Amino acid sequence: MSPRRNRRRIALISTGGTIEKTYDELAGVLKNEVSVLDVMLGQLYVEGVTIEKVALMNKDSLDMKPEDHDLIARTAIHKADECDGVVVVHGTDRLAVTGERIFASYSEPKVPIVLTGAMRPYQLRTTDALQNLTEALLAVQLAAPGVYLAMHNKLLEFPGVRKDTERGTFVAAD
Amino acid sequence: MSPRRNRRRIALISTGGTIEKTYDELAGVLKNEVSVLDVMLGQLYVEGVTIEKVALMNKDSLDMKPEDHDLIARTAIHKADECDGVVVVHGTDRLAVTGERIFASYSEPKVPIVLTGAMRPYQLRTTDALQNLTEALLAVQLAAPGVYLAMHNKLLEFPGVRKDTERGTFVAAD
Amino acid sequence: MSPRRNRRRIALISTGGTIEKTYDELAGVLKNEVSVLDVMLGQLYVEGVTIEKVALMNKDSLDMKPEDHDLIARTAIHKADECDGVVVVHGTDRLAVTGERIFASYSEPKVPIVLTGAMRPYQLRTTDALQNLTEALLAVQLAAPGVYLAMHNKLLEFPGVRKDTERGTFVAAD
Amino acid sequence: MSPRRNRRRIALISTGGTIEKTYDELAGVLKNEVSVLDVMLGQLYVEGVTIEKVALMNKDSLDMKPEDHDLIARTAIHKADECDGVVVVHGTDRLAVTGERIFASYSEPKVPIVLTGAMRPYQLRTTDALQNLTEALLAVQLAAPGVYLAMHNKLLEFPGVRKDTERGTFVAAD
Numbered sequence: 001m002s003p004r005r006n007r008r009r010i011a012l013i014s015t016g017g018t019i020e021k022t023y024d025e026l027a028g029v030l031k032n033e034v035s036v037l038d039v040m041l042g043q044l045y046v047e048g049v050t051i052e053k054v055a056l057m058n059k060d061s062l063d064m065k066p067e068d069h070d071l072i073a074r075t076a077i078h079k080a081d082e083c084d085g086v087v088v089v090h091g092t093d094r095l096a097v098t099g100e101r102i103f104a105s106y107s108e109p110k111v112p113i114v115l116t117g118a119m120r121p122y123q124l125r126t127t128d129a130l131q132n133l134t135e136a137l138l139a140v141q142l143a144a145p146g147v148y149l150a151m152h153n154k155l156l157e158f159p160g161v162r163k164d165t166e167r168g169t170f171v172a173a174d
Numbered sequence: 175m176s177p178r179r180n181r182r183r184i185a186l187i188s189t190g191g192t193i194e195k196t197y198d199e200l201a202g203v204l205k206n207e208v209s210v211l212d213v214m215l216g217q218l219y220v221e222g223v224t225i226e227k228v229a230l231m232n233k234d235s236l237d238m239k240p241e242d243h244d245l246i247a248r249t250a251i252h253k254a255d256e257c258d259g260v261v262v263v264h265g266t267d268r269l270a271v272t273g274e275r276i277f278a279s280y281s282e283p284k285v286p287i288v289l290t291g292a293m294r295p296y297q298l299r300t301t302d303a304l305q306n307l308t309e310a311l312l313a314v315q316l317a318a319p320g321v322y323l324a325m326h327n328k329l330l331e332f333p334g335v336r337k338d339t340e341r342g343t344f345v346a347a348d
Numbered sequence: 349m350s351p352r353r354n355r356r357r358i359a360l361i362s363t364g365g366t367i368e369k370t371y372d373e374l375a376g377v378l379k380n381e382v383s384v385l386d387v388m389l390g391q392l393y394v395e396g397v398t399i400e401k402v403a404l405m406n407k408d409s410l411d412m413k414p415e416d417h418d419l420i421a422r423t424a425i426h427k428a429d430e431c432d433g434v435v436v437v438h439g440t441d442r443l444a445v446t447g448e449r450i451f452a453s454y455s456e457p458k459v460p461i462v463l464t465g466a467m468r469p470y471q472l473r474t475t476d477a478l479q480n481l482t483e484a485l486l487a488v489q490l491a492a493p494g495v496y497l498a499m500h501n502k503l504l505e506f507p508g509v510r511k512d513t514e515r516g517t518f519v520a521a522d
Numbered sequence: 523m524s525p526r527r528n529r530r531r532i533a534l535i536s537t538g539g540t541i542e543k544t545y546d547e548l549a550g551v552l553k554n555e556v557s558v559l560d561v562m563l564g565q566l567y568v569e570g571v572t573i574e575k576v577a578l579m580n581k582d583s584l585d586m587k588p589e590d591h592d593l594i595a596r597t598a599i600h601k602a603d604e605c606d607g608v609v610v611v612h613g614t615d616r617l618a619v620t621g622e623r624i625f626a627s628y629s630e631p632k633v634p635i636v637l638t639g640a641m642r643p644y645q646l647r648t649t650d651a652l653q654n655l656t657e658a659l660l661a662v663q664l665a666a667p668g669v670y671l672a673m674h675n676k677l678l679e680f681p682g683v684r685k686d687t688e689r690g691t692f693v694a695a696d
Contacts, residue, residue, distance in 0.1 A: 122473075152222075392675065393653060
């Protein structure tokens with residue numbers, strides 16, 4: 001690891017999920033309708049990298065079909081060729097499915113691909129959204145080439161990452 | 175770097191600085207009077223590490239004397255012997271003085287020592303405090319042994335880190 | 349109106365509604381499960397009155413049955429006998445039903461009964477919850493005896509208040 | 523009091539004070555430099571009135587001279603002729619001086635003039651700024667003609683309002 005040689009260009013792919021849900025006042029529910037990634041980035045001090053945003057889809061991951069996972073995986077690997085790192089913002093319920101798919105297809109990783117998401121939408125007063133995005137953006141600069149999950153003060157490497165649905169966080173498989 | 179083997183015990187040394195300033199309603203000013211580190215930690219999801227808090231001092235770094243920098247450096251190096259990593263929360267004006275002092279005294283680094291701080295107090299509605307603390311807590315798990323500054327989406331390695339007072343951030347010396 | 353002679357005892361009846369919805373992380377939805385009224389009150393500077401809290405129910409008002417509206421109306425009128433004013437926190441969808449019921453049953457009003465609610469839950473980062481509660485708590489001290497809705501910088505008097513579901517606010521009937 | 527006949531045009535005069543202080547990152551202090559009133563109004567749901575903003579000055583009230591108090595008083599009384607109510611945002615240290623001056627000069631009040639301010643700047647994470655502005659904007663619609671202070675869930679009438687510097691709030695003189 002060489003933190004001094006900052007990786008310069010980071011692709012940030014948004015796919016939706018809890019982290020990006022917004023409140024529909026008239027219907028009274030949280031939905032994936034508009035991306036809040038720009039608002040989140042506007043609250044962070046992001047120095048030393050250029051972020052290339054890719055608004056790929058805006059889906060609750062429970063609604064994702066196999067072709068959605070494939071499209072995200074192909075896009076992430078394609079961006080990995082062009083950039084110094086890739087961050088994927090994703091719903092947590094199916095995040096591990098996409099992570100494993102990227103790992104299986106990304107045979108000779110040249111840069112880190114880091115997935116993240118949140119248990120509580122950014123729009124809530126208390127949320128892990130900004131923390132997790134912060135961690136993903138730093139980890140993608142520090143980690144060795146590979147496929148990762150960054151969340152809750154941890155960086156876990158695929159394969160073998162899974163959601164612990166009882167505790168509401170991710171763990172490394174045994 | 176091996177993210178799977180998480181470093182387990184992190185010392186978190188607080189020394190004060192802008193990040194910890196609180197508002198005195200009756201005097202109408204921001205001061206270093208009480209630590210807000212516990213409040214900040216309460217807003218983060220910190221999984222996989224044990225944090226050992228050391229409330230060393232609570233000073234605006236402009237008020238630090240040589241013996242303050244020495245005490246912080248000695249404490250950080252001492253904790254580096256006992257823990258898997260050390261985070262030091264510090265005022266930004268003199269952070270680099272302490273960082274260089276730790277670097278000069280920490281001849282054979284065994285773990286990372288990461289300094290951080292903030293340009294805007296945690297108590298403000300918009301602040302870099304939580305972002306920087308998040309970055310320091312993740313970087314201390316991922317970086318090679320050495321002395322660092324984590325702030326504003328960057329990890330910089332001592333020696334040679336300095337505050338850019340015009341832009342309000344830190345840069346690597348040329 | 350005599351603002352100097354502050355009314356001293358205010359009953360604050362909570363019944364649920366959007367204003368009190370909290371986020372269930374594991375299910376990923378907003379629900380009426382616990383009251384957040386104490387948290388909201390903890391964020392306000394409430395001087396000069398004693399607030400007597402009555403946690404009557406915690407329901408989305410769309411789920412309220414006739415007996416729920418009756419119970420709320422009876423409780424509000426009962427508290428109006430004992431206190432200098434009554435505030436009722438209520439879901440907006442059926443707030444006007446409860447307001448009309450109180451108006452119809454409260455034949456000779458001796459103190460103000462003020463209903464309020466919110467279009468966005470308190471737990472959201474941007475919300476009208478604190479504004480509306482602030483307005484209800486002040487209006488109940490300033491208004492003449494009667495039944496009112498306080499929300500969005502307005503005080504409207506029953507009968508004839510209705511929700512404008514397109515604009516997401518309340519208006520006086522023509 | 524007749525809440526149904528909403529007063530339509532409200533003048534909102536800003537003069538500075540703690541409520542409007544902003545943080546200067548490079549100097550590390552809170553100052554009266556730019557008005558944050560538009561930001562605050564952007565967070566409120568203000569229905570049923572037209573607000574006419576008058577950015578008169580932006581001073582810590584401890585720095586106000588007799589001519590400042592005079593100018594504020596003259597402006598408030600002038601606007602009272604044109605509008606249905608006047609709100610004055612003011613530093614708390616000298617708010618009562620301005621309030622008494624308005625009271626002394628406003629011989630036959632036709633509309634309410636309501637002063638407000640805050641003990642903690644709007645820019646802080648926890649603040650009474652939005653609460654107090656909310657109260658002033660509602661009170662100016664509900665109160666009888668006269669000169670008032672709205673803050674901390676209270677409406678107090680001049681003459682005889684003073685700051686309780688120990689408790690950090692306003693009280694009616696005995």
